[in-house]
Amino acid sequence: MFFSLDPERAHEFVATLLGLAHRHEALRAMLGVDGREQLEVTALGRTFSSPVIVAAGFDKHAAMYNALYALGFGGVEVGTITAHAQPGNDRPRLFRLVEDRALINRMGFNNHGALRAREAILRHLPAAGLVLGINLGKSKVTPVEQAADDYAESARLLAPLAHYLVVNVSSPNTPGLRSLQAVDALEGIVRAVRAALDREGVSPPLLVKIAPDLADEDVDAIADLALREKLAGIIATNTTIARDELSLRTPRSAVAALGAGGLSGAPIRERSLAVLRRLYDRAGSRLTLVAAGGIETAEHAWQSVLSGATLVQVYTGFIYKGPSIARAITKGLREKLAASGFRTWSDAVGAATR
Numbered sequence: 373m374f375f376s377l378d379p380e381r382a383h384e385f386v387a388t389l390l391g392l393a394h395r396h397e398a399l400r401a402m403l404g405v406d407g408r409e410q411l412e413v414t415a416l417g418r419t420f421s422s423p424v425i426v427a428a429g430f431d432k433h434a435a436m437y438n439a440l441y442a443l444g445f446g447g448v449e450v451g452t453i454t455a456h457a458q459p460g461n462d463r464p465r466l467f468r469l470v471e472d473r474a475l476i477n478r479m480g481f482n483n484h485g486a487l488r489a490r491e492a493i494l495r496h497l498p499a500a501g502l503v504l505g506i507n508l509g510k511s512k513v514t515p516v517e518q519a520a521d522d523y524a525e526s527a528r529l530l531a532p533l534a535h536y537l538v539v540n541v542s543s544p545n546t547p548g549l550r551s552l553q554a555v556d557a558l559e560g561i562v563r564a565v566r567a568a569l570d571r572e573g574v575s576p577p578l579l580v581k582i583a584p585d586l587a588d589e590d591v592d593a594i595a596d597l598a599l600r601e602k603l604a605g606i607i608a609t610n611t612t613i614a615r616d617e618l619s620l621r622t623p624r625s626a627v628a629a630l631g632a633g634g635l636s637g638a639p640i641r642e643r644s645l646a647v648l649r650r651l652y653d654r655a656g657s658r659l660t661l662v663a664a665g666g667i668e669t670a671e672h673a674w675q676s677v678l679s680g681a682t683l684v685q686v687y688t689g690f691i692y693k694g695p696s697i698a699r700a701i702t703k704g705l706r707e708k709l710a711a712s713g714f715r716t717w718s719d720a721v722g723a724a725t726r
């Protein structure tokens with residue numbers, strides 16, 4: 373039924389329902405969404421009730437996370453949030469490629485700004501047990517040269533509420549943003565964010581989120597930077613601007629007609645996994661790696677774990693599989709871990725590379 377609706381309208385409809393359940397515990401219970409599948413994983417200084425997290429971009433306004441937790445996700449990464457409120461790009465800006473189990477989006481960080489996100493979180497604090505990640509981006513009005521201050525301002529407002537904080541420099545829909553993945557620029561941002569955290573007297577684990585389109589040497593350089601700056605981890609990956617992994621079931625002319633945007637879902641799985649592997653080769657268990665990109669099943673998630681991920685994120689798979697995805701993947705992962713012979717989760721992490 374949802375797929376007969378315009379994709380963004382379908383999202384808004386679901387967001388309204390999940391928003392109600394977010395704000396009213398009694399509704400969450402009535403919806404019967406509190407039957408959890410558990411697989412406890414310790415990471416980033418927390419215990420996750422499941423290693424499956426909602427990727428950034430789904431709960432952009434920090435208005436659904438408690439309902440998403442009730443659906444069985446161990447964590448929710450809200451945002452991307454920017455220092456300034458902004459409307460994002462003109463609609464239409466979200467497209468389904470059903471044949472490829474993929475999406476293309478050029479949302480452009482539509483959000484109400486860091487101050488309102490802070491108020492929203494303070495009004496409805498995360499349910500006990502939920503791990504709340506907060507993903508920060510650069511405001512469109514802020515010139516790239518002043519990016520560090522823009523991230524720092526968001527961090528000042530939001531870091532005290534975050535269980536972990538993400539510097540997002542990899543979305544393709546804010547002009548110039550991905551240039552911030554260059555080591556010098558990223559170092560400046562990380563240091564400015566750190567200084568803001570110090571001033572606030574808080575120290576949530578800090579991660580960066582990278583694009584699948586980076587050259588291998590750039591992936592290595594970011595892993596090295598993360599180690600040098602003592603970051604907690606890296607999220608790999610965001611969406612891609614490439615289109616070559618799309619099948620020909622979606623005609624190329626139709627894809628081209630959709631215009632610019634980031635491609636997510638099944639077609640990016642392989643490249644995201646390759647980036648993850650590269651990061652693990654470089655940093656091993658010194659960084660907490662979080663996999664994102666085309667994960668739909670427990671088997672996909674398990675491959676990511678064996679390749680080095682401690683946690684996995686889903687967005688596009690959630691759209692195609694529906695609300696049971698967190699429970700299904702968690703259950704499958706528990707079974708795979710039990711059948712694998714590994715004693716603990718951390719024994720499984722990266723095992724395919726050893």
Ligand SMILES: Cc1cc2nc3c(=O)[nH]c(=O)nc-3n(C[C@H](O)[C@H](O)[C@H](O)COP(=O)(O)O)c2cc1C
Nearest residue numbers: 427428429452477609610636637665666686687688
């Ligand atoms: C509609 C949409 C909006 C997104 N918005 C954001 C965002 O605001 N910030 C971000 O870091 N990633 C964003 N992403 C990227 C996802 O978090 C994820 O990294 C990417 O889609 C790959 O995972 P997937 O294949 O499971 O969707 C968005 C993805 C989609 C599909």
